[in-house]
Amino acid sequence: MRYKDYYKILGVERSATQDEIKRAYRKLARKYHPDVSKEPDAEERFKEVNEAHEVLQDPEKRAAYDRLGANWKAGQDFTPPPGWDTGFEFRGGGFSGSEFSDFFESLFGHGSPFGDTFQQHRGRGGFRMRGEDRRAKIRIRLEDAFHGGERAIRLETPQVDAHGHVTLRPHTLKVRIPAGINAGQQIRLAGKGAPGQGGGPAGDLYLEVEFEPHTLYTVDGRDIYLDLPITPWEAALGARVAVPTLGGAVEMKIPAGARSGQKLRLKGRGLPGQPPGDQYAVLQIVTPPADNAKAKKFYEDMARTMPFNPRRHLEG
Template identity: 65%
Template sequence: MEYKDYYEILGVSRDATQDDIKKAYRKLARKYHPDVSEAADAEERFKEVGEAYEVLSDAEKRAAYDQLGSNWQQGQDFRPPPDWDTGFEFRGGGFAGEGFSDFFEFVFGGGSPFGPDMAGGGRGRGGGGGFRSQGEDHHAKVAIDLEDSYQGGTRTITLQVPEYDQQGRLVRRQRQIDVRIPKGITSGQRIRLSGQGAPGMGGGPAGDLYLEVEFRPHRLFQVDGHDLTLELPITPWEAALGSKVSVPTLGGSVELKIPEGARSGQRLRLKGRGLPGNPAGNQYVRLRVDVPPARTEEQRRLYEQMREGFDFDPRADLNR
């Protein structure tokens, strides 16, 4: 997928105002309009200019696009940076544009957190003396720690709300909210904050704010739904002879029995030691046998004794 440099396409700087963007678009739209231009690529350039304006003229789309970073070049093979779409508050409603590029569809289309499948716009209501409309729902993706899901509780989360100031420059207003994290919430689930979206019209109720949860990378655990996996290094003698070792879990350390003759890659289960739920998830322990280096002559002699004392060829099956 090719990166689109919308600023380069319109010929404006990254700190351009709304007026700068509008003027550049009008000039280029007239230049490349298929009914006027004789350029061979007029239709393609006209669509490209329209796509750039669709993004840069809208505060939310522009802020989301800027979040991708400024080190990309027009036409470069695009790989989104990790967590680029986290921490943004944006309105419900689709951003899809007919005939726009794959790049646009990735950032703003149906599979995107900014796309139409996250829509939840206002619902109008008649009655009384006039028009009443519920405010638009807002959406954001937020990153939490794995421990937040395990323990539950209230956390303060900071969201960025893109908007244009009076000078037409893009700014990001910060909004802090206290959020109750349910125990056992998993990545991809959403938390609904009633009345925390856009205000209603004509006395209508405010919309809701939906927070899609994702986990920050954890130094110990990998997550799959409610289940956790921990890679546990063990010594060759613990693997060969069996042992009891202390293993970290989100609820504290527990004793785990390593069976005699354990192998690297073998998985052991700690039932119910994953994320809370009904039922609770499990924690799986994947064993990794680490071989200590022979740093002294005495240690080398020990390895020599093992080589002589064991009739063992781990590659025997390869020669059959």
């Protein structure tokens, strides 16, 4: 997938105001409209111009696109970086379809804050109208998902200032994290969306949860995985070792003859739920270095005493 420089397509600076973007779009749309243009690539250029305008004319899409940074060059191989859209508060909804490029779809299509529209409940009388639902992606610690509790979440809302530039308005919300919430699930904050019109109720704010990368654990559904280093003698003879879990350290039995890569289960030690997940300790046998004369002699004695060929099954 290739990166698209929407500012270059419209021929404007990254600092352009929303009015400057609008004027540039109108000029290029007239130039490349397939019904009137004599340019050989008019149809393709017209699609590019429309796509660039769709992003840059919308303060929310433009703010998110700008977060990717100015160092990308048009035509470079591109993959959206993890968490690129985390922390923005969006209206939700947007365009998705074959008229837009794969680059656009990867940022603003289905699954992004722009690709899903929450149902709007509108009043039936006068101008009373319910406010729009809004949404944001947030990252929380795995410990917060395990224990639950209240934490402060900082969001940024894109808006246009008095000079026509897109700015970010930061604000902080106190959010109660349910114990056992999983990545991809949403927290609904009733009445925290856009205000209603004509006395209508405010919309809701939906927070889609992602987990911050953890130094010890990885997550698969409600199950937790931990790489557990053990010594060769613990693997050969068996042992009891302390294993960290999200709920505190527990003692685990390593069976004699354990293998590197073997998974041992701690039932119910994953994320809470009905039923709760498990934690799996993935054994990693770590060999002490032969970095002194005594250690080298120990390995030499072991090689003589315990002749062993782990590659026998590879011999023809």
